[in-house]
Amino acid sequence: MSLNFLWQKKEEIFSVLDIGTSSVKVLINKKKEKKTVVLGSGVQYFNKENIFEEGLENDFFCEIVKETILRTFKESEEEIFLDSQKKGNKTINYNKWKEKPCLVTLPPNILKARIIEGFLEKPDSDSKISKKEEKVILEKIIRQCLNKTSWLFFRDIGILPDDISWVSLKILEKKIDGYPVNKFEGYKGKELSIEVLVNFLPKRYFQIIKKILQSLDLKVLGIFHLADSFVSFFKEEKLNGVFIDVGGEISQIFMIKEGRLVNVKEWRTGGQDFIRELFQTFAIGQEFARKIQEEYSMGKLNPESKNKIKEIFLKVKDNWFKGLEKEAKEVIFNKHLFSQAFLFGGASLLPEIRESFERVKIFCPKDFKNVEISEKKYNKPQFSPPLFISQIYGA
Numbered sequence: 001m002s003l004n005f006l007w008q009k010k011e012e013i014f015s016v017l018d019i020g021t022s023s024v025k026v027l028i029n030k031k032k033e034k035k036t037v038v039l040g041s042g043v044q045y046f047n048k049e050n051i052f053e054e055g056l057e058n059d060f061f062c063e064i065v066k067e068t069i070l071r072t073f074k075e076s077e078e079e080i081f082l083d084s085q086k087k088g089n090k091t092i093n094y095n096k097w098k099e100k101p102c103l104v105t106l107p108p109n110i111l112k113a114r115i116i117e118g119f120l121e122k123p124d125s126d127s128k129i130s131k132k133e134e135k136v137i138l139e140k141i142i143r144q145c146l147n148k149t150s151w152l153f154f155r156d157i158g159i160l161p162d163d164i165s166w167v168s169l170k171i172l173e174k175k176i177d178g179y180p181v182n183k184f185e186g187y188k189g190k191e192l193s194i195e196v197l198v199n200f201l202p203k204r205y206f207q208i209i210k211k212i213l214q215s216l217d218l219k220v221l222g223i224f225h226l227a228d229s230f231v232s233f234f235k236e237e238k239l240n241g242v243f244i245d246v247g248g249e250i251s252q253i254f255m256i257k258e259g260r261l262v263n264v265k266e267w268r269t270g271g272q273d274f275i276r277e278l279f280q281t282f283a284i285g286q287e288f289a290r291k292i293q294e295e296y297s298m299g300k301l302n303p304e305s306k307n308k309i310k311e312i313f314l315k316v317k318d319n320w321f322k323g324l325e326k327e328a329k330e331v332i333f334n335k336h337l338f339s340q341a342f343l344f345g346g347a348s349l350l351p352e353i354r355e356s357f358e359r360v361k362i363f364c365p366k367d368f369k370n371v372e373i374s375e376k377k378y379n380k381p382q383f384s385p386p387l388f389i390s391q392i393y394g395a
Contacts, residue, residue, distance in 0.1 A: 021246030042075030113227035125190035191344035230387040235259040241340035267323030271347025297349035317352035343382035
């Protein structure tokens with residue numbers, strides 16, 4: 001991938017800009033040896049629904065996204081300033097965040113990630129593969145993987161291959177005749193295969209997003225998908241399970257088998273659907289509906305109100321689980337492999353979501369072994385997605 005606005009210099013202070021379907025989250029972090037220290041955070045919601053569905057080509061929508069990003073950075077700056085004053089520390093000028101490296105992630109209805117396998121049969125299976133030959137083989141199989149991804153995207157979304165921008169491609173595994181190898185060079189074999197993680201998005205959105213980021217004068221280290229952080233995060237633990245990000249308009253599932261990321265899927269139901277059901281039923285504002293949902297999730301409502309909302313949420317819960325069943329059949333049919341579910345994201349605290357699994361754990365910032373958190377505010381599952389992205393920095 002070639003982006004002319006990427007910033008390659010690594011610094012101690014860095015930020016994560018998490019642009020979601022219904023909100024923007026920002027973390028300003030400090031790298032301390034191998035740990036990530038959270039210095040400040042911000043969350044701001046878009047003042048319009050489905051902003052990425054109605055078309056960013058409209059300058060008005062672009063301005064909404066830009067202003068929301070600026071408000072979120074400002075919130076995180078103010079938090080750091082107040083924290084410094086409270087502790088009596090010398091105030092560091094963190095409002096120069098534009099000069100620091102920034103990792104960006106985009107809404108999952110725009111930025112997609114897929115794990116694709118490609119194969120090639122070697123005519124002369126008895127000869128060892130040279131370094132030059134490996135390069136040619138990888139180019140052929142990668143081209144095959146990209147063509148396969150293009151076809152799947154066209155089938156599912158209707159976007160032509162020429163209208164796709166490839167953001168990144170990472171080789172996850174190489175095999176010769178079914179056996180994993182670190183490289184093809186020096187080996188003999190007939191069937192060569194690779195497994196890759198491909199990140200991509202519609203070309204028209206990519207141009208608009210670049211324009212927005214350039215107008216903010218951000219030193220963008222890269223655009224990442226949440227899947228990038230799962231590639232090696234649990235390798236040492238050999239974990240089996242599923243991680244589910246219950247976002248605003250979209251939920252995402254990441255399937256981990258023996259510590260390896262094996263699949264990524266998403267479906268169009270999230271926390272915003274529960275909020276929408278509330279403000280449509282009670283004819284209240286969206287902000288008030290969001291507050292009610294939060295209080296319901298934390299068990300703060302009286303029994304009568306709780307039962308009423310539980311009844312309202314039943315239909316949305318069914319739709320959410322149907323989406324999970326459709327997109328993650330292997331999870332349903334291989335419960336022995338994916339018996340443990342780890343939930344995160346703003347709506348993961350909803351009882352309706354938690355009740356969908358036999359074994360479930362809410363994955364909060366405190367569950368990150370290499371993260372230092374000083375404020376209770378950060379220890380909410382809505383901050384887990386940008387913290388996962390934070391793990392990419394310096395890795």
